[in-house]
Amino acid sequence: MENENYDIIVVGAGHAGCEAAHVAAVMGAKVLLITMDMTKMAQMSCNPAMGGIAKGQIIKEIDALGGISGIITDLSMIQFRMLNRSKGPAVWSPRAQCDRMLYSAEWRKAIELNNNIHLWQDSVNELKFENDRVCGVRTIMGADFNAQVVILTTGTFESGLMHVGKVKMIGGRISEPASLGITKQLSGYGIQSGRMKTGTPARLDGRTINFKLMDEQQGDDDIRRFSYLETRMPDKQLSCFITYTNEEVHEELRKGFNDSPLYNGTIKSIGPRYCPSIETKLITFGDRDKHQLFLEPEGWSTTEYYLNGFSSSLPLNTQYAALRKIKGLENAVMFRPGYAIEYDYYPPVQLKHSLETKQLTNLFFAGQINGTTGYEEAAAQGLMAGINAVQKISGKPDFILGRDEAYIGVLIDDLVTKGVDEPYRMFTSRAEYRILLRQDNADFRLTPKAIELGTANDERKRRFMERTRIRQKLLKQFNEEGISPFEANNMLKEKGTNEIRQKVKYAELLLRPQVTIFDLMNIVRSTNADFFEGESYENDLLEAIEIEFKYKGYIQREKLLAEKMGRLDTIRIDNGIAYDSLHSISTEGRFKLNKYKPQTLGEAARISGISPSDINVLLLYMGR
Ligand SMILES: Cc1cc2nc3c(=O)[nH]c(=O)nc-3n(C[C@H](O)[C@H](O)[C@H](O)COP(=O)(O)OP(=O)(O)OC[C@H]3O[C@@H](n4cnc5c(N)ncnc54)[C@H](O)[C@@H]3O)c2cc1C
16 A cells, blocks of 8 residues: 555544545545544544534534435434424434444444545654645655545544643543644644643443432434434434532532642643533532533443533542532442543634645645534534545535535634634534524435535435425425315314314415424325325425425525625635725724635625624725
């Protein structure tokens, strides 16, 4: 393999690297995937779960685009829940508890099944350049590989430093080495870096947990797939359990504060605000006498449990003493302690929307190294970097998703135009068009693009065509056909809503909050048997159609707004504008425009600190 020429080298087989390598290979590129440890591909470094609020939408988008994180989530699922069911469908988010080892094993299997991917277990310590163009990598074992494109996805491993109390360990994840050398080399080429930190809780031996003292949290009866393909679903589920900290636990934890690397000044980097350590929670929410904790099973064939909510880098003894004061964990035995890790990231404003670096041609960055946190955010970037790398070497245009097309579009646009000052995770509130970006319609939004790119396989195409046909059939039927009082009134009465006096369109009845598409389908089933022609319709598709009817007004409004804002994206900004001379722009506005140099007015409008009046000044200056 040495000195062999590849189209693309992907460095690191984490969530970003696996998606990047897989999609590039599906698109026909010859890919080398180099990773430190092939037994830890797509390893879940923290909690064994995929999806959740906004993240579930991202996985469905990855799947709709031909990525495979969704398929592998389905294959390794041990529990499913649809979060936010009680709220509007714009924020419904699927979440799966996964078997950690199975998740990794299924990823490895999928990668090995693709003949376009070569695997090599080693650590890259140097990138090769010809002038400012990347052309390959070198490894610590002295191997030397050439490629047209390199995608760097080294996660939390760049200059990784772990902490447990006063103990410091160099490494990228517990018991794994760090990646050393790349940041220093890249800084010589003008790439800036910073430090971030994250942390994880202890893992416990389930045989020593008293679950009877905890509240059980079961999965939903109605399990939904993350993938639009007909993946295998679990026929049973495992439960999670809920317990709480208490004053005694807090007292034990506080005893270790002097040796806390977070609070004695050892760790200076910024951590994820929305996944705080238990010590941070005690300080930030000092008035609370308890914090909720979840015991999450790690898989079908292990007794290990993940203690969600108890992330800590306090000394080992402190963690143990506090743990034993928690209800149900009085005799708990730890398999592994909690720890924190600091690592290098590269501020993502140095990237184009394609995730190629602005300074260095054909070098792409994806995943945690771009200042994000989370498997889903990493996988999405990996997918997009992989697609864009192939587009680049094929002489095709960049593949960029708009903010109104996908959470993935919001994610990348936020990263490259606004930058990050803390680990970035996705939330529904970051998307301005969230009624368009629902988890139920990701395939209708994105699979046509996957078909065009060549990332959708035949099965995906067939399923998509079939779902499109059924959707159109039902939209037509419900919009055009009427339902009589005789057919509808029993059901309407039962649902506690007004009966009808004359025939009305099915669509009209669906606007009523009490009436679901399943109610109407039951009526269609008894009155128009021919309609079904022996077909059965999947619940998730029916639900998606119901949402389209019920939220039609909101959907149209968001589409109009997106079109309006989209026009700002077509107005390019001349790179030579001397912002400092435009005194009508606010001081912060001028500073940010100079710093980020947006390419379009749309980009400028999305930079935090740039006001609508700053945009008006720019429009006037540009004669528009
Ligand atoms: C302790 C800890 C706690 C975390 N807590 C949270 C949390 O609370 N919430 C959350 O959302 N996320 C958390 N994460 C982050 C989550 O794990 C990452 O967001 C996600 O794994 C990033 O995916 P990635 O593909 O970018 O990198 P990773 O999953 O880190 O994968 C990087 C891969 O690259 C390989 N690699 C690295 N350097 C080299 C090299 N030089 N040569 C070859 N291979 C290399 C590694 O072996 C690894 O396989 C945590 C991570 C850690 C380590």
